[in-house]
Amino acid sequence: MNTTAELREGFLSFFESKGHERHPSGSLVPPEWDRSTLLNSAGMQPLMPYFLGRDQPPALLLGTVQKCFRTADIDEVGLDGHHLTFFEMLGNFSFGQYFKEGAIDFAWEFVFDHMKIELDRFWVTVFAGDPELGLGEDEEAIRLWGAIGMPPERIVRLGRAHNFWSVGGPGPCGPDTELFYDRGEGIGCGRPECAPGCECERYLEFWNLVFMEYELHPDGQVTPLPKQNVDTGMGLERAASILQDVLSVYETDGYQTIMGWIASESGVAYGESETATKAHRVLADHGRGMTCLIADGVRPGNEGRGYVLRRIIRRAIVHGHDLGLRDFLPGLAEVVVEQMGDTYPELVEHHKVINEMLEAEEGRFSRTLEHGERLFEEEAESDAISGEAAFKLHDTYGYPIEVTVDRARFRGLPVDEEGFERLMGEQRERSRAGVKSEDTRAAEFATGAGFTSDFVGFEKTDVLTQIGAAEELGDGIFLAKLRESPFYAAGGGQVTDQGYLEHEETGARADLVEAHRLDEDQALIFKGNGFFAGDRVRAVVPWRVRFPTMANHTATHLLHKALREVLGEHVRQAGSAVRPDKLRFDFTHEQALTLEQRAEVERIVNAKIFESLPVRTFITPIEEARNLGAMMLFGEKYGDEVRVVEIPDFSRELCGGTHVRTTAEIGPFVITSESSVG
Template sequence: MKQLTSAQVRQLFLDFFRSKGHTVEPSASLIPVNDPTLLWINSGVATLKKYFDGSVVPENPRITNAQKSIRTNDIENVGKTARHHTMFEMLGNFSIGDYFKEEAIHWAWEFLTSPEWLAFEAEKLYVTVYPKDSEAKRIWSEEIGLSPEHIVEVEDNFWDIGAGPSGPDSEIFYDRGPAYLDIAEDDPENYPGGENERYLEIWNLVFSEFNHKPDDTYEPLPHKNIDTGMGLERVVSIIQDAPTNFETDLFLPIIHKVEELSQSIHYGDSLQTDISFKVIADHIRALSFAIGDGALPSNEGRGYVLRRLLRRAVMHGQKLGIQQAFLYKLVPVVGHIMESYYPEVLQQQVFIEKVVRNEEERFHETINEGLAILNEVIEQVKTEQGSTLKGKDIFKLYDTYGFPVELTEEVAEDAGLKVDHAGFEIEMQAQRDRARAGRSKELSMGVQSNLLTDIKVESHYVGYSNLEVKSELLLIINEDELVSKITEGSAQLIFAETPFYAEMGGQVADNGIIVNSEGMIVAEVTDVKKAPNGQFLHTVTVKGPLSEGTDYFLQVDLGKHNKTIKNHTATHMLHKALKEVLGSHANQAGSLVAPEHLRFDFTHFGQVTTEELIKMEQIVNEKIWEALPVVTIETDIDSAKAMGAMALFGEKYGHDVRVVNISDWSIELCGGNHVKNTEDIGLFKIVSESGIGAGVRRIEAVTSKEAYLMFRDQEEKLQQVAALVKSPQIKETVNKVDQMQQQMKEIQKENDLLATKLANQQASTIFTNIQECNGISYIAAQVHVKDMNQLRQLADQWKQKTISDILVLATAADQKVNLLVAMNDKAIEKGFKAGDLIRAIAPKVSGNGGGRPDMAQAGGKNPAGIPEALEAVKSWLMAN
């Protein structure tokens, strides 16, 4: 076996399959693009679904990749086991309808055992196969030469995710030897594929050959596929003879840095502290890559996962004696480990560090706030003579305040309370169920369609230069069948050439008409999309006879098209302005370019201020007024990158690309349509800015005519306001409104004075009506004041005059009730608490409340219950 670094193993894998004719697909972002079924990219095949379900035909049916992935279903086990991770790398080779079992098995064996590659000892490798997959078993036995004891039949070796591609699989295991056997020799799990540490699974070959249909039957796929995955961390642990994945060069540099920060505790000191080192090393890897890909900590979705990982790592840091923010110091360590294949972490180091440090410091504040809340809960449990901290209280601290469960349990147990673990798990499961229910119900992978996948005719887009062309109708599709003619209904058409833009890169498809040689409109184009092999597929409403092989005139709706291209160029300009104002981290996270408006989503970890929006809007309009030329050139991807061209989110670029250059100010890769000069846009106006998810914000804007109409609408509304405030001119409206506000303040001040006088007059009456019960004097009265604030003013007077031991006041307005209870030291010394009394009487007015021992307040919605609430004071005093 060769001694290799993790970077060498990764590169060898990609080089091997490149030598077998595979195209190396770069590792995609951890954030899925156009896939609502996934929270994270969780495997090597996750980014290739479009090829497997036939919606897109790849340029090369042989693909290989090293894909960073995140799985979060086992976060609690990270650090406790040898191989659980949140972020891991899956090395894979894939065939889309090309080679199948024979090549996949032979190549896996060659890569693992050949002296030129990994040089594993063949006698230490075992495989499992699906019992009914006689072909795979034959290949392993007859062609590879494995003995029967090295081939194990396992019933579970069938890959199936519901409707869609499925098939048997064959797993490869490495025998680490008796020293790693963690169970008895005669244990039934002591075999490759069983639950043991000796036989380590390193590779899974999936032979995707069936369509799992919705009725739970299986039919052969029209194109058989190969999907394999080899875990980098596992293979490296074998090569580097590491007991667990954490003792490899993928994690040890992080662990050593944590030792340095801890100072007093070292890796290997104890099993418990080792768990903390492992958790920190694992979680900071996931955090660094996820934040670099645009995910940000928050209280929902992906952001919730990141916040949980970071807080878990911080708590384990405290167990190692690290009390200050430290995780951000590990980001460059992660970057240097991975830079040979993932340079983006070091490229974005400053931004990632800033996000991690801000979140760490916020969490340290949360810990202090959470402790205060937790202590109140514990005190309440003890007051009620309880012995157990309820599961729902643990969950509320965890879910609402972000307070770690393990810390809650530790503090509770220190206070002598038991902990309702089962109740907490019930609440957690309910949350998981809610999240799962909210996830898209779409299939995780579609079923292949022969028709579109097998269409090979050539179709070319000419809309960059011509928006009306004469072109031959090559194919007509009606209800998933090819037809030669159609006279009515709807259809999908493919032409030899088309001026209609297919929906891509956020730009909506062109609309328009199709006209025959006699000038008759025979179809309206309502949508255009790309077929799996790249042809432009026109969805049309048929108005007249259409025949395959006939020439037609294709005419784009110029009005909609011209409005769309203005918005598209404005989107590029807004993207550049965003980066100038907010910083280089503000990356596109999706867009929509339509005729009426544009929508731009971007990553940003804070609020966008009004001043920043004004600045962006100003920058875009200034560039419009400068009349900058917009030049689009076609070049190769490397030349485009050398020009400084910026790639857009979610777009896949081939060797040849189009670069949109706005006078060297904004340079982006883009296949869409654009104006020739920025002055064509006319005017740019931001309509709104809002947060739409975890660390993602959205700007909506309009240009040209729509921008003018927006200004006209706002001017009309301002004229209406001017009329309402009787301002003779619009420019005087602000002064007029300001004068009215000053008048309102003076009137409000007079009202407050009058209300205070009224309250004082009532005080002189109610403060004389003192009652007594069990040696405690109290006042219980309804007063006519406007709000809780005036009730508190009356309570202040009562306190200063030392009139009674307890004060209970009620007031009602607009069918709402306010209650206030105050107690002096004598009442508190006798064991009475204002909060207890308010909770006893508030239900009488259909309300609830609470507070401190000396003062509490409540709100209610049943004014008719006030007399009963006041009468209940005496009953409560007698009972207590």
């Protein structure tokens, strides 16, 4: 057993031979109920429901290799030889079957018979006990290690921080025992007291055996569990570095394959220069991470997991540029798929979308990068990157601040991040001041009026009502609130209605200039003279304006659903503009539609129009809407009660907009243009 692949397979088949069922890796994206981490970060994490007794495990003994991703370490990757974001964790698990003795016996056999580690390089740590928990040292583990042949002086007792595992709060918990490999006197701090648990690199922890035997209660009490479980985790890359006798995980065969490809593509080898070494590490680690994340359904975005993915993609591009690489991410991912596809079949299954997505993201970001590059290089000539330069890179070139900081860090240059933040703050102030006055004024006016304007525009487009409050803004412009209003204020992608007021007594007319939406209320701005609070008016949205707007809004819902049917469920509405003359629909998809896809989308929408389906709306609790599978806009805040627009057997969407009564009213639908919004 020497290669990473042999270790992975050797571990799984060893535990198979001991009665463990081989269980596939869980997704990097934790299931809905697991809010503990953005991405799966430990081998046992997907098995938590079994340990908590919520679900029945597929077998009482399991062996797994699990994909893991640590988001906290992104910025560290590249700088040294051991930080990784993506890694694989081997583990054997016992649900109420063997306990400490079995776990230690198996570990001993695997370490010596299979990994062939020399006994005098092998150390273990055990739980030293903790007065606060009311627990003494783990005598049983100490006895078992001794009995199997471990020299007593190499059984190290450590406290709660090192050798006690819990879920981070009340729940199952217990002592653990950690297995260490001594890399020898030449490595590490060299202090006489250096031992496992020391901060330095001499003793490498490579396997952790957790004995879940207690339950931690909210009051801090610890009581024995009725059934004892074992959870173990061995970092695959670390353990491989022991087998191959190298100091850095990046020197193991698993990474050398990727780096070989990088070297042949760029002509720059790992170790050739400091920049090259760092760049190779970043590409090797992030290349694996991005490939596996996309295969598990993560898409580049600006928040959450999507942002993690975007950051590692961008980081890889930046450091790839340092090696002279261009348009290289799909090729890099290809190497990962080839290398790991046998273990993780989802990589092979999704390799096409992985390629497309990386190509698209790289194309976009490379342009940004090239524009900013020159300025960055100029600034890097000095001994620091000023706040002004960082701001200009961001503001003018769209160069993300974390890229500036990261690049500077790799060259040992400080960045005036405080200065950058200050300039950003000033810019925010400036832009706020620009739009603030009118919005704030409208909001203050609306609140000051002391009543809520009743929006009746779903049913009526022509209504006799009263101006409840008015305020002159000068130049014949005035703010007004109507008791009842047919005017739709822009929201949910639908633009503000056009329309006018007609004075009941004088017949004077005022055109609607703008409408401010304020939660359930609205404030309107008109141009016209002779309108005062208390006046009776007729408020009108001309049918020739409203009707096509409604038709286009309903068409938007049909289009949304049709796109999902044709392109897949990953399509998400990113924005829309519903106007009387046309509609625009922004959605997330990695490339342009093919002619066939476009024709198919048009065909579906027109078929639904032809079927003359009724369009129904109803108000319902948000939970109910969710149960009905109503589409919601990501990131949108919804109240407890929501309005659902339904086209039977086809589309259900949360929406506050105005719609036609049947799809037939939409009339023929054509896609006139399509483009990428970058």
